[in-house]
Amino acid sequence: MRKDVGPTIIISDLTRGVLIPRTQRENPIAYLLEDSEILVPIIGYYFYLRETSNKLIYRLGDVVKKRTFRSLLRAVEMINNMREKKLKIFIEVDGVWVKSRKQDSLRGKPIDIIRDKLREITTMILERDDGSRVAVDGIGAIYEDFEAQRITVYGD
Structure with a gap:
């Protein structure tokens, strides 16, 4: 062999x-x-x-209430996990506006997560503190409003 x-x-x-x-x-x-x-x-x-594999289990279990990600998909996993536990979720996103390429930081609540598996696009709709809504995607975003380079998820 x-x-x-x-x-x-x-x-x-x-x-x-x-x-x-x-x-x-x-x-x-x-x-x-x-x-x-x-x-x-x-x-x-x-x-x-x-x-397509088993659900993600964090080594610290339910203790994790704040985590920073570079990947939107990993942040979405944590958001979905927190939603199952009925926690209030807050997001801070550092990145750039897609059209102007201007650096910015956004803060708010995730309202919706849209998955298009055919085109492999995940979009998070973030409601900012002022009530406006922004479509956020990860690194390489072209269809959304904002390209996230760092995403911090908080649970309360």
């Missing part, structure tokens, strides 16, 4: 990763991935696998 190990991919955040094609080599090679054209499909595939 031949022992063969597939590629290893390590992604520290949504902007940088490491690809090790084969670990069973005399001189292993690793590639640093910083190109979003390569990272986005890999991350999308990872989240597809996450979505």
Whole structure:
């Protein structure tokens, strides 16, 4: 029987990763991935696998009431988990406006989460403190109002 190990991919955040094609080599090679054209499909595939597997369980259990994410999909998982527990949810989003590319921070409550699995788009509708609503997507957003680069979820 031949022992063969597939590629290893390590992604520290949504902007940088490491690809090790084969670990069973005399001189292993690793590639640093910083190109979003390569990272986005890999991350999308990872989240597809996450979505079709078991529910996410945080190692601290119900103690986690505040967490910061780079990925909108991970933030959505936590929001859905908090909604099941009937917690009040508040969001702080740091990022840029899609049209103007101006840096900004938003704060408010998640009103709705829209998933388009065919186009692999997730949009969160955020109601700001002033009552206005903003469509928020993750890194690489083009259809929404705001591109989130950092999302902090609070539960109360």
